[in-house]
Amino acid sequence: MPMVTAPVTYEVAEDENFNTIVANGETQALPELGHSVHVEITGLKPARPYWYRFIAGRERSATGRARTMPHPGSGLDRVRFVAAGCQNYENGYYAAYRGIAGEELDFLWHYGDYIYEGQNKAGIRQHVGEEPYSLDDYRLRYAQYKMDADLQAAHAAHSWWVTWDDHETDNNWAGDRGQDGTPSAIFNLRRQAAAQAYYENMPLRATSFPHGPSIQIYRQAKYGDLLDAHFLDTRQYRMDQPCGDGFKPACAAALTRDRSILGAVEEKWLFEGLAKSPSRWKLIANQVMIMPLDRRTGNESAPIWNMDSWAGYSANRTRLLNHIQKNKVKNVIVTTGDEHQNYAAELRGPKGDALGIEFVATSISTGGNGSDMRPGNDRIMANNPHLKFTNDQRGYILCEARREAWTTELKVLDRVDTPEGALSVRRKFTVPAGESKLS
Numbered sequence: 001m002p003m004v005t006a007p008v009t010y011e012v013a014e015d016e017n018f019n020t021i022v023a024n025g026e027t028q029a030l031p032e033l034g035h036s037v038h039v040e041i042t043g044l045k046p047a048r049p050y051w052y053r054f055i056a057g058r059e060r061s062a063t064g065r066a067r068t069m070p071h072p073g074s075g076l077d078r079v080r081f082v083a084a085g086c087q088n089y090e091n092g093y094y095a096a097y098r099g100i101a102g103e104e105l106d107f108l109w110h111y112g113d114y115i116y117e118g119q120n121k122a123g124i125r126q127h128v129g130e131e132p133y134s135l136d137d138y139r140l141r142y143a144q145y146k147m148d149a150d151l152q153a154a155h156a157a158h159s160w161w162v163t164w165d166d167h168e169t170d171n172n173w174a175g176d177r178g179q180d181g182t183p184s185a186i187f188n189l190r191r192q193a194a195a196q197a198y199y200e201n202m203p204l205r206a207t208s209f210p211h212g213p214s215i216q217i218y219r220q221a222k223y224g225d226l227l228d229a230h231f232l233d234t235r236q237y238r239m240d241q242p243c244g245d246g247f248k249p250a251c252a253a254a255l256t257r258d259r260s261i262l263g264a265v266e267e268k269w270l271f272e273g274l275a276k277s278p279s280r281w282k283l284i285a286n287q288v289m290i291m292p293l294d295r296r297t298g299n300e301s302a303p304i305w306n307m308d309s310w311a312g313y314s315a316n317r318t319r320l321l322n323h324i325q326k327n328k329v330k331n332v333i334v335t336t337g338d339e340h341q342n343y344a345a346e347l348r349g350p351k352g353d354a355l356g357i358e359f360v361a362t363s364i365s366t367g368g369n370g371s372d373m374r375p376g377n378d379r380i381m382a383n384n385p386h387l388k389f390t391n392d393q394r395g396y397i398l399c400e401a402r403r404e405a406w407t408t409e410l411k412v413l414d415r416v417d418t419p420e421g422a423l424s425v426r427r428k429f430t431v432p433a434g435e436s437k438l439s
């Protein structure tokens with residue numbers, strides 16, 4: 001783009017052919033924002049699809065479809081959504097997104113790792129450029145990902161809720177700490193570049209406009225009387241990973257009572273949202289695994305934990321589960337990303353009773369083809385009785401909330417090293433309302 005302001009017209013219609021345009025106007029694509037535009041439309045009808053497009057000069061965009069939310073509290077029979085994320089471009093193709101584009105959904109939730117900042121010269125596909133540090137570097141990385149036709153199709157088909165994890169900025173970053181020990185004031189400059197590029201490239205409202213390195217990511221969404229979703233941000237406000245990060249036995253620092261992955265403000269917001277929710281199902285849309293998962297695959301003497309997950313912040317998990325129990329919050333479902341594997345488990349309280357269910361969604365492409373059973377997963381299953389299922393293929397999870405039950409389908413690809421991977425349902429779980437039980 002030439003470094004000038006470009007006027008952009010937008011149109012929103014009730015039909016695919018734009019016969020009935022219900023909103024239109026002009027906005028400015030500014031060089032300061034990478035020529036992105038963010039338009040907020042009001043006055044639309046609830047719970048129905050709309051079609052939208054943009055016109056700039058002689059160029060007209062493809063048509064996108066977005067579904068509006070139902071009225072809060074209105075009676076709903078069904079809410080369907082996909083949880084997807086972890087889409088390392090170098091690790092494979094996005095056939096999963098082609099599948100997602102064909103689903104009938106209320107929304108898609110992206111759990112993060114939309115881009116990866118690394119560079120692997122032996123990838124299935126190659127990142128352009130080295131590891132990003134500047135705003136232009138991050139913009140280039142998003143531009144490359146967004147060239148993918150399958151990813152474009154998923155954006156054009158659905159309304160997205162987006163949250164980020166680590167790789168939009170730097171592997172395993174935590175608040176103002178990167179992974180390389182960079183001084184915080186300097187790492188914050190990188191965060192600022194990453195946050196701006198994220199804002200420019202994602203469907204985010206003005207409420208998420210970045211301020212320095214900070215950007216409002218966590219949000220709540222109410223789908224009628226059926227589903228209250230809490231979309232978390234477990235990166236910006238967390239304490240540093242304990243015990244030097246990585247997969248290891250817990251050291252004393254992992255077990256202190258002040259451990260926090262949410263920060264005080266987000267924790268209070270989540271706890272209030274859960275306790276006050278009048279909806280049937282309470283969704284915690286979360287980035288890194290909450291369940292305590294002993295990662296031993298051999299004869300290690302002490303349990304091994306992933307310090308970047310809630311296992312490095314176990315006091316925060318205890319506070320969450322105690323809160324759910326004390327307030328008798330029923331029908332809590334957690335969906336999680338980050339692991340690049342499918343897991344389904346009960347979230348158990350201190351007395352061993354199940355207080356919720358956690359579905360960990362695999363990855364769109366990160367990790368490559370994979371296989372049904374990762375070596376060592378049989379040991380992990382045996383060491384973790386709350387864990388009911390694992391699978392190491394790529395794909396996404398399709399969730400459906402109904403009054404009487406919740407279902408989650410794990411959809412997996414046979415391969416991601418070609419664009420033609422085939423999707424199938426690997427497993428379908430049902431959680432009956434009123435019981436935190438997987439069947």
Ligand code: FE
Nearest residue numbers: 086113338366
């Ligand atoms: Fe990832």
Ligand code: CA
Nearest residue numbers: 113165166338
């Ligand atoms: Ca991650």
